[in-house]
Amino acid sequence: MIRPVLQDDAFLADVAAARAEASSPRLVVWWLGQSGFLVCYRGECLLFDPYLSDALTKKYATTDKPHLRMTERVVDPARLGLVSVVTTSHNHTDHLDAETLGPIFAAALQAKLVLPAANVSFVTQRLGAEARERFVPLAEGERATVGGFTFEAVPAAHEELAPEYAGFVVTVGPFRIYHSGDTVRFPGMVERLRPCAVDLALLPINGRAPERRVSGNLDGVEAAHLAYEIGARCVVPCHYELFEFNTASPASFVAACARLGQRCAVLRAGERLTLDPAP
Numbered sequence: 030m031i032r033p034v035l036q037d038d039a040f041l042a043d044v045a046a047a048r049a050e051a052s053s054p055r056l057v058v059w060w061l062g063q064s065g066f067l068v069c070y071r072g073e074c075l076l077f078d079p080y081l082s083d084a085l086t087k088k089y090a091t092t093d094k095p096h097l098r099m100t101e102r103v104v105d106p107a108r109l110g111l112v113s114v115v116t117t118s119h120n121h122t123d124h125l126d127a128e129t130l131g132p133i134f135a136a137a138l139q140a141k142l143v144l145p146a147a148n149v150s151f152v153t154q155r156l157g158a159e160a161r162e163r164f165v166p167l168a169e170g171e172r173a174t175v176g177g178f179t180f181e182a183v184p185a186a187h188e189e190l191a192p193e194y195a196g197f198v199v200t201v202g203p204f205r206i207y208h209s210g211d212t213v214r215f216p217g218m219v220e221r222l223r224p225c226a227v228d229l230a231l232l233p234i235n236g237r238a239p240e241r242r243v244s245g246n247l248d249g250v251e252a253a254h255l256a257y258e259i260g261a262r263c264v265v266p267c268h269y270e271l272f273e274f275n276t277a278s279p280a281s282f283v284a285a286c287a288r289l290g291q292r293c294a295v296l297r298a299g300e301r302l303t304l305d306p307a308p
């Protein structure tokens with residue numbers, strides 16, 4: 030089992046230290062495993078697609094598709110009361126987990142939930158009607174601002190384009206972050222994203238493997254090429270090392286980035302990345 034670089038108290042101490050530098054112009058990002066990231070800027074924090082429970086391990090325990098964890102949980106979601114906004118890019122449990130979002134929302138009373146507009150009734154069913162007042166539904170191309178973060182929903186294809194799948198381009202201070210959600214490459218993707226002038230792209234690398242009976246994503250080489258073609262200043266891979274049956278090595282991603290001259294950062298779970306504003 031992989032131990033997070035920073036976990037529980039050590040992780041929260043690192044977050045608190047970063048938030049205490051509220052005058053810093055830097056963007057601070059931690060990988061929480063799978064597609065989960067904590068992003069803080071000037072003391073304000075956003076969570077992308079957190080999965081911080083064993084909901085899937087329990088759900089599939091007695092099936093022929095066991096979801097055995099490879100990496101320990103970074104932090105108890107009940108301790109993330111510091112976040113002001115959370116995303117769910119689509120309805121799969123590794124991106125929409127009641128056992129993660131329930132404790133977060135119990136601790137973060139004001140926190141909002143940004144979601145694809147097409148998923149409002151599904152997410153209401155999963156999280157309960159009382160969660161609805163937190164919803165910030167976005168259809169493709171729509172924008173909304175929560176605190177210092179402005180979200181724009183962009184298309185995602187997991188593996189088909191559909192309104193139930195989204196990526197989000199988030200503007201905070203001078204930074205643009207692209208969290209693709211689960212997606213493969215689709216026609217027009219680069220043209221849609223290149224004008225967004227992305228500073229940091231957060232992209233899956235687990236690829237397509239029909240024998241795993243899960244919807245596919247970009248593989249490492251595709252993620253590197255996408256980041257390069259949209260002009261992302263830096264790219265971080267994700268969606269691996271959570272479940273034994275559905276993982277990938279970041280080696281081909283790193284090699285492709287090197288060939289392209291694309292800046293990348295491979296984080297370990299619980300590890301911090303600090304990004305300076307573009308010169």
Ligand SMILES: [Zn+2]
Pocket residue numbers: 064121123124211268
């Ligand atoms: Zn996923």
